Structure formats: C-alpha cells, structure tokens
Amino acid sequence: MQIGDIKRHAELSFEVAQAKRNALEKMHSRQLLAYNGRLFRADAATINLVSTLKQTNKDFYILDCNQNPCHVEDPDGFLRALIDRNQETLNQYHQLHVELAKKGS
Amino acid sequence: MDIGVLMYCFDTDEVAYHGLAERCVSQVKTHLGLHVTIVTNRQTMARFKQMDGVEFRVVEHRPGNFRPYRGKVLAWHNRERVLAYEHSPYETTILMDCDYFVFSDRLLELSKTEFDVLLHDRVHDITGKNLIAGRNEGVIPLVWATVVLFRKTPNAETVFAMIRHVAENYNHYRHLYRIKYNNYRNDYAFAIALHQLGLGDFIPSPMPMSAVDVDVLDSDSEGVCFRHRGSIYHTNGQDVHIMDKEWCNG
Numbered sequence: 001m002q003i004g005d006i007k008r009h010a011e012l013s014f015e016v017a018q019a020k021r022n023a024l025e026k027m028h029s030r031q032l033l034a035y036n037g038r039l040f041r042a043d044a045a046t047i048n049l050v051s052t053l054k055q056t057n058k059d060f061y062i063l064d065c066n067q068n069p070c071h072v073e074d075p076d077g078f079l080r081a082l083i084d085r086n087q088e089t090l091n092q093y094h095q096l097h098v099e100l101a102k103k104g105s
Numbered sequence: 106m107d108i109g110v111l112m113y114c115f116d117t118d119e120v121a122y123h124g125l126a127e128r129c130v131s132q133v134k135t136h137l138g139l140h141v142t143i144v145t146n147r148q149t150m151a152r153f154k155q156m157d158g159v160e161f162r163v164v165e166h167r168p169g170n171f172r173p174y175r176g177k178v179l180a181w182h183n184r185e186r187v188l189a190y191e192h193s194p195y196e197t198t199i200l201m202d203c204d205y206f207v208f209s210d211r212l213l214e215l216s217k218t219e220f221d222v223l224l225h226d227r228v229h230d231i232t233g234k235n236l237i238a239g240r241n242e243g244v245i246p247l248v249w250a251t252v253v254l255f256r257k258t259p260n261a262e263t264v265f266a267m268i269r270h271v272a273e274n275y276n277h278y279r280h281l282y283r284i285k286y287n288n289y290r291n292d293y294a295f296a297i298a299l300h301q302l303g304l305g306d307f308i309p310s311p312m313p314m315s316a317v318d319v320d321v322l323d324s325d326s327e328g329v330c331f332r333h334r335g336s337i338y339h340t341n342g343q344d345v346h347i348m349d350k351e352w353c354n355g
Contacts, residue, residue, distance in 0.1 A: 011335075011336060014233070014336070015336060015338065017233070018231075018232065018233035018338065019338070021233055022229075022231055022233075022313070022338075022340060022343065025229045025310065025311065025313060025343070026313075026341070026342060026343045028310050029209075029211055029310035029313075029343070029344075030209070030211065032211070032214060032215065032308075032309060032310060033214070034214050034215070034217035034218045037217075037218055037219035038218055038219065039215065039218045039309065041309065064218075065309040066306040066307065066309070068219070068306075
C-alpha cells in the first residue's frame with residue numbers, strides 16, 4: 001500500500017470517528033429533559049434510579065444535573081418521558097452509526 | 106414578553122456582523138420561534154434587511170477593545186453585553202452571540218427549568234482536534250458567555266451588577282485571576298462574577314464550537330458544512346458556535 005492510500009484511510013477513519021463523537025454529543029445534548037422545573041439526563045442512570053425508587057415510593061426526591069433537588073410526584077409519567085427521550089435519541093444515534101459503519105468499510 | 110432572544114451586534118471596519126446576525130435570527134425563527142431583540146448602533150442598524158418579529162434597540166457602543174483573528178488584530182465592540190439585564194424586554198432571556206447558530210429546539214427545553222443564570226462551562230470542538238479549550242490562560246475555570254439564559258430575578262440582577270463591576274474594573278480582576286489576555290472578554294467577566302458570587306447553573310452538555318481557523322463552507326436548514334486542514338465535516342441538528350466571521354458575507 002502506498003503512503004497516499006494509508007493517509008487517505010487514516011483521514012477517513014478519523015473523520016468517521018469524529019462524526020461519531022459529534023453524533024454522541026448531539027445525543028447527550030438531546031437527552032437533556034426538563035421536568036418539574038429541573039433538568040435531567042434521559043440516560044440509563046436516571047432511568048434506573050427512577051425505576052428503582054418508584055417500586056417503593058409513590059413520590060420521592062432526586063437531584064437534577066445541577067445538584068438541585070426535585071420532587072417527583074408522578075414517577076410513572078416521569079419514567080415514561082425519560083424512556084421516550086432516551087429511545088428517541090438512541091434510535092437517531094443508531095441510524096447514524098449504521099451509516100458510518102458502511103462509510104468506514 | 107415571557108421569553109425571547111437578545112443579541113448584540115456592532116459592525117466594525119473589518120467584520121460585517123449584521124450578516125451573521127441575520128442568519129442567526131433566521132435560525133432562531135425556524136427552530137425556536139421566538140421574538141428577537143437586537144441591540145446595535147445606528148450605523149449597523151441601517152445595514153440590516155427587513156426582518157419580521159425583530160425589534161431593534163439603538164445604543165452607542167464603547168470603542169477601544171480588540172480581538173486577535175487569523176493573524177490580525179481587529180476592533181471588537183463587546184462591552185455593551187454587560188447591560189443585557191437592563192436591555193432585555195423579556196422575563197426569560199436567551200442572550201446569544203450573533204455567531205451562535207441554532208439547529209435544534211434544545212434551548213427551549215432548557216428554558217423550561219428553574220434558574221437565575223444558565224450557561225455553558227464546557228465546549229465540544231466539532232473538528233475533534235482540541236483547538237479551542239486553552240490551557241494556562243488564567244486561574245479561573247472559564248465559562249462561555251456565548252449563550253446565556255437568565256430570568257428577571259434578584260439573583261440574576263445581582264449577577265449582572267457584578268459582571269458590570271468586573272467589566273468596569275477589568276484590569277484589576279484580570280490580574281487577580283492571572284488572565285493572560287489583556288483584551289476584555291465577556292467570558293472572563295461572567296466567569297469572575299459567577300466565581301465571586303457562587304451563583305449560576307451550567308448547561309450539562311458542552312457547547313459545540315468550531316475554532317477560528319475552521320472555514321465554514323455553507324449551511325442549510327439542518328447544519329453547517331466546514332473545512333479544516335483539508336478535511337470536510339458537517340453538523341446535523343446541532344446548535345453550533347462558529348468563530349469564522351466571514352462565511353455569511355461571501
């Protein structure tokens with residue numbers, strides 16, 4: 001393989017990797033969810049926390065992204081909103097991931 | 106008015122900022138659907154095209170500041186921004202630089218939360234080459250005043266009073282925090298004020314941004330296409346702060 005080909009492969013793999021990083025940042029940004037005046041990430045940790053707490057409490061308090069307390073009075077509604085946003089963003093990221101995999105191959 | 110976007114825009118001899126502001130307003134209308142107020146001077150206002158849902162507030166800018174840009178030193182009229190609390194007609198304000206381009210409704214989501222002042226304290230370099238975050242530029246964690254959400258609350262009023270105080274005594278605070286640049290930057294004035302008061306919340310996701318030497322080639326409704334050292338990239342559905350000041354002006 002010529003040095004020119006190696007450079008082109010390196011550039012392509014860097015561009016694909018960077019496109020993934022940008023898409024991941026976009027996903028994280030889109031996962032920010034406003035609830036009851038507070039800001040949460042619709043990520044696995046928040047979903048797991050809410051899902052666990054709602055098994056034993058009808059309402060409860062958790063900390064938001066800026067360490068502010070939030071009273072969760074409707075755990076079912078909150079969990080639904082978190083899962084919807086989480087899956088919406090992951091679905092978008094998955095589609096891009098598939099496209100990038102084709103580009104990189 | 107409940108919520109709107111406040112923007113500062115002053116053309117200089119070298120940069121036609123009004124071209125950036127027109128594009129910025131168009132993106133705000135498309136993705137946020139909010140009313141916009143532009144604070145500007147008479148000379149710049151005369152250059153704007155007619156835009157619906159935009160109100161102008163005319164002030165006289167304070168000259169004397171400068172910025173390095175692509176090997177040159179350019180005039181920079183950025184000192185009026187400290188008066189945003191007084192200039193804003195909105196209960197909830199999205200204070201935005203005219204080189205910040207909105208391609209999502211993310212700021213509306215953030216505006217639904219409780220805060221006095223909300224802004225970015227991290228950036229994401231969209232080229233992935235780590236061209237932006239400076240090292241050893243001062244002894245204070247930098248915040249980014251590019252996009253700042255604030256409400257008309259006593260805490261926010263105090264923050265802006267402190268920012269004005271820092272701006273008026275910038276040389277003192279610049280030395281106190283060992284900031285190596287001797288021009289005035291709102292980012293540092295905001296960072297110092299928030300540090301002094303211990304107030305303010307941060308946007309949990311970093312601000313996507315392109316560095317000064319990244320050329321923007323074009324944009325459409327979904328994102329921007331840009332080039333850096335022979336590589337071409339694009340963004341999609343991501344708000345982005347663009348340092349290339351010439352792309353909207355051909």
